[in-house]
Each structure stands twice: as C-alpha cells, then as structure tokens.
Amino acid sequence: MTSVVLTLWPLIAVLICMNRPVHVGVIWATIPPYLLLPEATSVYLPGLPDLNKTTVIALGLILGLFVVRKDDTEPSAKDILVARSIQTFLLAGIFISAVFTFLANPEPVRFGPTVLPGLSWWEGISFMSDLFVLFFPFMLARKYLADTEAVNHLLFALAISALCYTVLMLLEMRLSPQLHRIVYGYHQHQFAQHVRDGYRPMVFLQHGLWVGFYTFTGLIAALALWRDGFGKKWLIAAVWLFVMLFFSRNFGAFVIAAFLIGLWMSLGRKMTVVAAAGIAITILIYPALRQAHVIPIDSILDVIGSIDRNRMLSLGFRLDNEDALLARAAEKPLVGWAGWGRQHVYNEFGQRLSISEGRWTQTIGATGWIGYIFFFGLLTCPAFILFARRAAEGLPPATYAFLIITTGNLIYMIPNSTLTPVGMLVFGALAGLVQKRFSAPDEKPAAEQDEAATPATRYTRFPSKSLPARGGVQAAKRT
Helix, strand or coil: CHHHHHHHHHHHHHHHHCCCEHHHHHHHCCHHHHHHCCCCCCECCCCCCCECHHHHHHHHHHHHHCCCECCCCCCCHHHHCCHHHHHHHHHHHHHHHHHHHHHCCCCCEEECCEEECCCCHHHHHHHHHHHHHHHHHHHHHHHHCCCHHHHHHHHHHHHHHHHHHHHHHHHHHHHCCCHHHHHHCCCCCCHHHHECCCECCCCCCCCHHHHHHHHHHHHHHHHHHHHCCCCCHHHHHHHHHHHHHHHCCCHHHHHHHHHHHHHHHHCCHHHHHHHHHHHHHHHHCHHHHHHCCCCCHHHHHHHHHHHCHHHHHHHHHHHHHHHHHHHHHCCCCCCCCCCCCCCCCECCCCCECCCCCCHHHHHHHHHHHHHHHHHHHHHHHHHHHHHHCCCCCCCCCHHHHHHHHHHHHHHHCCCCCCCCHHHHHHHHHHHHHHHHHCCCCCCCCHHHHHHHHCCCECCCCCHHHCCECCCHHHHHHHC
8 A cells, every 4th residue: 555655656746747837836746745645664666765755755846847837937047146056055065075974984883793884885875865855845946936926825835734634633633643554554653652641643744743843834834824914814724723733732843833933923024034043053053052061951951840741851861862972973073974873872782772863963973064064054044144134125925934934943853853845845945035035136126026027916726716916025014
C-alpha cells in the first residue's frame, strides 16, 4: 500500500500541474502530499535515492515543471542584484560546504565493536542529493511565489488545509492517533509519546509536534488573510485554529504562537522586523551561546517545572543530549562528521547514547560550523535584509505573515527538526518577496509596480465571488 502510494504520487503531481499557472502547481503539488502521504517508510531503488515522502514531493515538483507553463513567471533581469545575490551565495555555500564535509571524512570511526565506515564518493553524492531534495521547494518558491497573486494563493492554501486537517485532529483527539495505522497499516511514531492526559493527534505527519506546528502555520495564514481585508471569516478561522492548537496538547507550538501573534499585533511593522531579526541572530549563533553557557538553562527549567514537571524532565533530557552532541561536534568543529551516525555519542560497547532531535544539532554535527552558518544563514537572511534596509513600507502584507511563520519555525527547530517541504515553501516565498523588493536600489517596490500596471484581483478559488483586491501598499499600511 505505502509503496504504491509513494510511487504513484509523482504522476499525480504532474496531473495537478497540467494546464495551471506555475505557482498553483508548486503549492498544490507540495501541501496535500505532505499532509497525506505515509511517514517512516521508503521504497528502496538500487543505485538511486530511496523514495520517501520528502523525495516523492521533490520528484513530483520536478516532473510537474516539465508540463506547466512558465511564460511571464521568469524573474526580471534586475532580479540578479543585492538580495538575490546574497541568497544565491548562501544557497551555493550549503552545497559547497557539503563537498568539504564528505572529503574530510574518509576514515572509519570505531566505538568498541561498532565500526562506522568512512565516506566514499557514493555517500558524498547521496549527501548532496539529500540537500537538493530538501531545498528544491525553497528554490521553486523563491522563483515562482514572489508576487501578490502567488502569495495570497499560498496563504489561502495553508489556512484552508489546516482547517481541513482539524477535522482529522478532532477524530484522533477523541479516538487516539490511529488514522495512519488504519490507512497505511502501522504507527509512524511511538504511540506512548502521544498520550498526555488525553491524546495528541499525529494524523499523517511524522509526529504530533509536526501537527502542532502546521496548525500554527495555518493560524498565521488565516490571520494574514483577515488583516489583508479578505473578510471576517478568516478571523473566525484563526480563532478556531488557535483553540485547536491549545487542545492538541502541543505546548511548545502554542507558546510560540501566543508570543509571536502578540508581537505581530502589538508592534508596528518596523518593530516586528526588528524582533524577527533579533530572534534570527540568536538562532544563527545558538550553538555558540549553548557552548558558552550564556542561556539560563536552569531558570528556564524552573519556570517550565512550575507549569508541568513532566515537560521539565523531557526538556532537561533534551538539553543534556544537546550538550553531549555539542561536545561530539566540537571534535570536528568546521566541517562536521557528515552524518550516517558518525556525529552521535556511543559508549564503549558501541551502543548509541544520543538522539539528535533539533535541526540545529543535526546540522552542526553533520556539517560543522561552516555548513551551519550557510544553512541557517540562508533561512535567516530575509529577516536580516529587511532589518538592514529598514523595510516596512511598500511590502506585500503577506511578507509579515511569512516572516512570523519562518521565525516560529526557526524557534521550533531548536528542540525539533520541523523543516518540512511546506516550511521550505514559506521560507522560499519570503526569500523571493525580499529579493524582488530589493533586487535593485532605485526601482519601485514590487507591490507598487503591480498596482500601477494592472488592477489586482483578490484571490479566490470561486471566480464568481471575486472581489476588488485590498493588497498592495494600502493593505500594507494596515498591517
């Protein structure tokens, strides 16, 4: 069952992309498979990367590009300057640093009876292909989801898909996380981790924590549609998603949502950008802060313990695990251990003692500081550019929604590895909006150009209900 579904998805993606604008194909060939395809399984192909959920989404997008029309979606000649050049440099740096990483790891590593072989060129190619699969949605979004119509479409898709997902979440909150087992025949993660004075839904995602973060993403998208003047129905949708996030037993995602929504609603646009840039620089240097013991870990644990002792114990275990992984990463600080278990901690019997759950520990352990700076530098780059250019006016309103979503994702990646294909779409869309706005110093903001050229129309899946747009500069001033 799972093999058939994974194998057929790229063909379904082609059908989705046929005779549709490129941005529509990119969005709808990414979100539904992420939400519905099976987790924790793959199809083995000799001599080729295994087909898993992430791989088939990227393959579907690649095949879909061959059948979708690309006219009038190409970037202008001026889009090669400033922001685009910086982001392209960082993206290229991720792949170049990966080459140095596998070149620096030819030797086997021994832990008692356990021997991990050195990396050959084949492992290096596999390492690069994994990075390409991860960043392909980002590259597409940066190119094709950077105009008003495309970003409104993405906001709508995120909000409506999250709303639909709440129906499945309600089922699992009442009956326990069983949908993946019923449809695909097995649980995708440990069932015991999802029993917390009730049930935390997993639906068809990797873990209940991923469900919580997707609910947060849909919540911010719904709020953005409401603030952009698309109707009070989106405010009602946002309230519903906030309530569902609270009752889904995702404490971390709920706290992040409450914190960032409070910033977004109470601060002006400039201060929102300042806050996002401050969080971004913290994430970028987070390993150094942890190694220098700057972060008040004990105080944080005491606060969480006053709320929930079990969550305090869970976080304490994660932090101890991070310390062990950081010590292991410090043995190869520049280029890392290249993965395949080499970055983990083992005892004298060859048994693995560490668990790498946070994306930051996975990145610095596998690729070292060089890879980490390029990787998270690319993800945080839009926030820094917005801050450096003192940007607030003339940006599409969706820019701030994407800035909030990506900031939340960066925070969430400290304890978890929630960098998903859908998350990469949002990171890429924000990068595209920023590079289009700052591609040339003297050109008008993209939102002003769009309004001057043709009157925009509000995005809707039902043409008969289309209304005059409220995007552009006027909507930005209300954000």
